[in-house]
Amino acid sequence: MATSDQLLSTQFPGPTLLDINGIQLEVFEAGQQNAGNPIVLCHGWPEHAFSWRHQVPMLVEAGYHVIVPNQRGYGNSSKPAEVTDYDIEHLTADLVGLLDHFGYEDAIFVGHDWGAMVVWSLALLHPTRVSHVINLSLPYQERGEVPWIEFMEQVFGADNYFVHFNRQPGVADxxxxxxxxxxxxxxxxxxxxxxxxxxxxxxxxxAEAKAPLGDPIMSDDELDVFVSAFESTGFTSAIHWYRNLDRDWHQLVDADPIIQQSSLMIYGNRDMIPPSERLQEFVPNVDVVHLDCGHWIQQEMPEATNEAILSWLKRNHQKTSRPRPVVKGSISI
Structure with missing residues (x-):
């Protein structure tokens, strides 16, 4: 069986540690020959940059400079101790810092699950840094009149995992x-x-169930990459993203709630997260694709996901080129 290090080195771009926004981010980069056409892929919870393994080669071949960070709290990226270091201002500032590092004014951003939440928020808080939005699974979340955790507790009760992570810190971790x-x-x-x-x-x-249900979405070797990462980091730093949701709600109070960028929303028809009935009210320039899969869209149906993304990009994105900047402050690992 291949080790997680072998799998990353042979089938996925090698990692680099970059000094970004006062921390270090572990970044996997491919298609450097396509400098000037950046696309940034943002993973969800509890995942890893490796969740985009099926998309990276396709995007490189299509002419994109592909940048895939392990976001703060994940993999070999920094794991600050303070819970508030994982709020939406920090998470979006990391992505802005990533663009600054590579010398890009803006980029296409792609997010899945929590990564989608960060990308939607990036488009609100830093709209000039986002040229196009592609999000999977999690549609735009309307801010509403009640903070998110308070709202979820009222609607779904104390056992909802969003609520549990906040009301019983450390237990699930x-x-x-x-x-x-x-x-x-x-x-x-x-x-x-x-x-x-x-x-x-x-x-x-x-987590306590001895036998899994359904079918695996990845091989044992691929699963080893995720297991190895979380055995090293634990889950607390990743769960801290959830522990900032009400803080995020307050931080977004002054943001224009309308996403102006051309956007693609990809749903899994079997996902427990339902489609948004009001998506077009907040994302007026959105196209929607439904795939016959569950939550882990780009890993469950990689070919269909790739086709949906590539077809949409061909229709909606005019590539532009600029000289690749000199990159400083990075260490290969």
């Missing part, structure tokens, strides 16, 4: 850390048969 491989093996599945939920917090139940 410890369970996931104790069952890292089992949790990720049970989580990254497709074709999971419908069933009545058990009492309690669903993700804790999933």
């Amino acid at each position: 410890a369970v996931f850390d104790h069952h890292t491989r089992q949790f990720l093996r049970n989580l990254f599945r497709k074709n999971v048969p419908p069933r009545e939920p058990d009492p309690g917090m669903p993700l804790i139940n999933l």
